[in-house]
Amino acid sequence: MATSRSRRGTGRVTLADVAKRAQVSAITVSRALRGHASVKRDLAEHIQAAANALGYVPDPAARALASPHSSVVAVLVPSLSNSVFVDLLEAVHDVLMPAGFDVLIGNTHYQRDHEERLLRSYLAHRPAGVMVTGFDRTEKARRALVASRVPAVHLMEITTAPGVYSVGLAQETAAATVVDHLLAIGRKRIAFVAAQLDPRTLQRAEGYRFAMRRAQRYDPALELLHPERSSIGVGASLIRDLLQRHPDVDAVFMCNDDLAQGALGELLRLGVAVPQTIAVVGFNDLAGAAHTVPRLTTIRTDRARIGREAAQMLLALIRGEPVSQPMVDVGYELVIRESA
Amino acid sequence: MATSRSRRGTGRVTLADVAKRAQVSAITVSRALRGHASVKRDLAEHIQAAANALGYVPDPAARALASPHSSVVAVLVPSLSNSVFVDLLEAVHDVLMPAGFDVLIGNTHYQRDHEERLLRSYLAHRPAGVMVTGFDRTEKARRALVASRVPAVHLMEITTAPGVYSVGLAQETAAATVVDHLLAIGRKRIAFVAAQLDPRTLQRAEGYRFAMRRAQRYDPALELLHPERSSIGVGASLIRDLLQRHPDVDAVFMCNDDLAQGALGELLRLGVAVPQTIAVVGFNDLAGAAHTVPRLTTIRTDRARIGREAAQMLLALIRGEPVSQPMVDVGYELVIRESA
DNA sequence: TTGTACGCGTTATCAA
DNA sequence: TTGATAACGCGTACAA
Numbered sequence: 001m002a003t004s005r006s007r008r009g010t011g012r013v014t015l016a017d018v019a020k021r022a023q024v025s026a027i028t029v030s031r032a033l034r035g036h037a038s039v040k041r042d043l044a045e046h047i048q049a050a051a052n053a054l055g056y057v058p059d060p061a062a063r064a065l066a067s068p069h070s071s072v073v074a075v076l077v078p079s080l081s082n083s084v085f086v087d088l089l090e091a092v093h094d095v096l097m098p099a100g101f102d103v104l105i106g107n108t109h110y111q112r113d114h115e116e117r118l119l120r121s122y123l124a125h126r127p128a129g130v131m132v133t134g135f136d137r138t139e140k141a142r143r144a145l146v147a148s149r150v151p152a153v154h155l156m157e158i159t160t161a162p163g164v165y166s167v168g169l170a171q172e173t174a175a176a177t178v179v180d181h182l183l184a185i186g187r188k189r190i191a192f193v194a195a196q197l198d199p200r201t202l203q204r205a206e207g208y209r210f211a212m213r214r215a216q217r218y219d220p221a222l223e224l225l226h227p228e229r230s231s232i233g234v235g236a237s238l239i240r241d242l243l244q245r246h247p248d249v250d251a252v253f254m255c256n257d258d259l260a261q262g263a264l265g266e267l268l269r270l271g272v273a274v275p276q277t278i279a280v281v282g283f284n285d286l287a288g289a290a291h292t293v294p295r296l297t298t299i300r301t302d303r304a305r306i307g308r309e310a311a312q313m314l315l316a317l318i319r320g321e322p323v324s325q326p327m328v329d330v331g332y333e334l335v336i337r338e339s340a
Numbered sequence: 341m342a343t344s345r346s347r348r349g350t351g352r353v354t355l356a357d358v359a360k361r362a363q364v365s366a367i368t369v370s371r372a373l374r375g376h377a378s379v380k381r382d383l384a385e386h387i388q389a390a391a392n393a394l395g396y397v398p399d400p401a402a403r404a405l406a407s408p409h410s411s412v413v414a415v416l417v418p419s420l421s422n423s424v425f426v427d428l429l430e431a432v433h434d435v436l437m438p439a440g441f442d443v444l445i446g447n448t449h450y451q452r453d454h455e456e457r458l459l460r461s462y463l464a465h466r467p468a469g470v471m472v473t474g475f476d477r478t479e480k481a482r483r484a485l486v487a488s489r490v491p492a493v494h495l496m497e498i499t500t501a502p503g504v505y506s507v508g509l510a511q512e513t514a515a516a517t518v519v520d521h522l523l524a525i526g527r528k529r530i531a532f533v534a535a536q537l538d539p540r541t542l543q544r545a546e547g548y549r550f551a552m553r554r555a556q557r558y559d560p561a562l563e564l565l566h567p568e569r570s571s572i573g574v575g576a577s578l579i580r581d582l583l584q585r586h587p588d589v590d591a592v593f594m595c596n597d598d599l600a601q602g603a604l605g606e607l608l609r610l611g612v613a614v615p616q617t618i619a620v621v622g623f624n625d626l627a628g629a630a631h632t633v634p635r636l637t638t639i640r641t642d643r644a645r646i647g648r649e650a651a652q653m654l655l656a657l658i659r660g661e662p663v664s665q666p667m668v669d670v671g672y673e674l675v676i677r678e679s680a
Numbered sequence: 681t682t683g684t685a686c687g688c689g690t691t692a693t694c695a696a
Numbered sequence: 697t698t699g700a701t702a703a704c705g706c707g708t709a710c711a712a
Contacts, residue, residue, distance in 0.1 A: 010408070010704075010705095012704095012705085014704095014705055014706085015705065015706065016705080016706095024682080024683090025682070025683050025684080026683095026705090026706080026707095027682080027683065027684085027706090027707075027708090028681090028682060028683075030706065030707065031682090031707095034707095038681060038682085039681075039682085040681070040682095043681090043682090057460070057461075057463075057464040058464065058705085058706080059405070059464065059466075059704085059705055059706075060401075060404075060464060060465050061400075061401045061402075061403075061404035061405040061410055061465070061466070061704085061705080061706095062401075062405050062688095062704070062705035062706040062707090063401075063705080063706060063707080064400075064401035064688090064706090065399070065401040065402050065405050065687095065688045065689065065690085065704085065705080065706070065707090066687080066688055066705075066706040066707040066708075067688085067706080067707060067708090068707095068708095070400075070401055080426050080429065080430050081423075081426070081427075081430070081627075083421075083423070083426075086420050086421070086423075086426055087421075089420065090420050090421070090447065093445075093447060102444055102465075103444075103445070104442055104443075104444070105433075105443070105445060107430065107433060120397070121397075124397040124398065124399065124400060125400050125401070125442075126399075126401070231627065232627060232628050232630075232631045233630065233631060236631060258627075261628065261631070262631055265631045265632065265633050268633050269633060287421075287571065287572055287598075288572050288601065288628065290572075290573065291572045291573060291576060291601070291602055291605045292605065293605050293608050293609060293633065352688095352689085354688095354689055354690085355689065355690065355691095356689080364698080364699085365698070365699050365700075366689090366690080366691095366699090367690090367691075367692090367698080367699065367700085368697090368698060368699070370690065370691065371691095371698090374691095378697060378698085379697075379698085380697065380698095383697090383698090398689085398690080399688085399689055399690070401688085401689080401690090402688070402689030402690040402691085402704090403689080403690055403691080404690090404704090405688090405689080405690070405691090405703095405704045405705065405706090406689075406690040406691040406692075406703080406704055407690080407691060407692090407704085408691095408692095
């Protein structure tokens with residue numbers, strides 16, 4: 001018969017139960033289960049066995065309450081519709097969960113005030129660590145993050161600012177690489193088409209401008225910046241706009257693969273030869289890029305690696321281990337296929 | 341000067357701080373902030389003001405420890421690469437977060453043992469509710485879920501089994517609808533191509549068989565079942581296989597849009613006229629489906645609605661409110677575009 | 681190397 | 697309607 005333990009007894013298997021069975025004190029069980037070095041080898045094994053026998057699982061709430069922080073890691077991304085962030089989250093999960101952390105995902109919907117709210121709400125969990133996307137946030141959010149003293153890693157973009165941890169790539173440089181490629185294959189009137197004007201998009205625009213100016217081919221009229229959400233459909237309609245206004249363009253840098261996919265479809269329908277009449281380049285190398293007609297030339301970004309490296313960096317930060325590289329540049333790769 | 345509260349004082353603003361400021365007891369603050377009816381109107385407002393002034397935020401860990409369950413809701417999906425589940429999760433988030441719950445996402449990678457592990461680990465949080473995908477799980481997982489007595493809602497598939505809550509659609513029926521459409525437009529040799537043979541895929545296969553048999557056109561040779569992960573690339577290679585083995589097929593039901601998109605691209609490259617020579621239908625109506633060349637005819641499933649309805653149902657279950665409909669069939673819609 | 685005492689912030693119980 | 701008291705399960709500080 002079960003010993004009714006207390007007024008509110010929940011029936012859960014607790015540290016105390018394991019302790020009783022293993023004939024030691026609760027704190028010893030706690031230490032043993034967490035791999036504390038100060039518990040004798042065979043005692044630890046004995047305790048582990050007892051815990052297994054009882055099916056003991058630590059209560060995260062009790063743990064969090066008794067500790068300076070919880071086992072939660074909060075990750076804030078601007079969107080889930082964009083598979084770039086999904087890939088990233090998947091990798092983060094795969095590193096953090098085995099390490100014993102729970103990942104709390106926040107979708108900011110590309111809105112700074114939304115991010116601020118999420119941050120405030122997640123900080124209440126006293127997370128072990130936080131991951132945020134980029135550097136563009138409200139002053140309040142920034143301050144809250146610093147004040148919380150929670151280890152933080154920034155995703156997607158990189159900076160050399162001291163004391164700031166970041167994993168990502170140089171968006172400007174990558175964009176300039178695209179332009180240089182188009183110039184190299186002889187294109188002269190190169191347009192830039194973007195939507196969802198988030199910081200990374202604007203950085204790519206900067207890279208485009210830089211490279212175009214350097215080649216003395218910059219023409220502001222060739223920039224098509226659309227503030228609404230990016231999508232395949234938007235790509236299709238933007239390319240139509242572009243051709244109407246500038247029938248002389250011989251190349252277009254669509255600022256992401258969704259846009260590019262929409263453009264390719266539309267051009268195919270219109271009977272405009274790609275890349276002969278107009279070359280098309282995308283950005284990110286999403287799943288479909290290798291299968292469009294024609295196959296899309298694009299910049300490959302390693303989102304999974306960003307997620308992995310960022311998670312590992314955060315883990316080190318949480319554990320107080322030294323972080324050799326506060327900034328990790330995962331780079332990018334120009335994948336030349338058929339469209340340019 | 342701050343009053344140093346205790347030996348380990350954390351500096352956080354607690355219920356006690358608010359209580360002191362509002363000149364009431366901690367428990368009254370607790371009740372007031374949770375909207376307990378038993379707290380007088382103006383007292384509650386007074387307390388609320390004090391809480392705001394102090395910037396009080398409840399500690400989820402303490403709350404969870406003192407309550408029968410935490411504010412966590414665990415959601416288990418088989419994949420994040422498939423945007424079907426991302427759409428679903430986004431909707432779930434949008435309902436659950438404003439309601440004060442934290443969403444813990446688990447990616448089972450289409451593996452039952454993985455799901456079992458995740459479930460065990462998440463159940464340790466004593467979640468307020470759980471959402472799982474479909475009904476196919478290990479006996480242990482099933483039992484753990486029941487034993488936990490945590491309210492659960494099943495996603496994507498539906499059942500009339502008593503005491504089981506589900507929100508989704510009849511996959512078989514939807515698949516049969518596809519076949520019927522193809523038959524209606526005069527196709528006779530209709531193939532079925534699938535990958536990632538998860539339960540929903542197999543249910544669609546059943547629907548295909550049922551409708552083909554009913555039309556006396558069933559030919560097992562026309563089923564191409566590929567066990568590997570589904571992807572655009574796989575769709576491209578499977579359609580090639582199919583044409584090689586059965587040059588006489590005049591229609592193909594690709595069991596999801598990714599597969600269909602790959603097929604469409606490949607057929608375009610091969611110069612096979614769609615839909616004239618071969619009609620193609622997909623499933624799910626993902627973002628790209630309306631922009632393929634030719635535009636994809638497919639089954640539209642409302643993932644966002646599944647997520648919303650499931651979240652609302654779970655909320656009701658958690659609150660102990662009566663749930664009028666334990667099974668919600670969100671249905672589907674055949675979207676006829678150009679490919680069939 | 682192991683154990684004792686206590687606090688973490690909140691809610692449930694019971695009394696007023 | 698409000699309050700005092702006692703858990704909730706675990707980890708830290710300090711002692712043995």
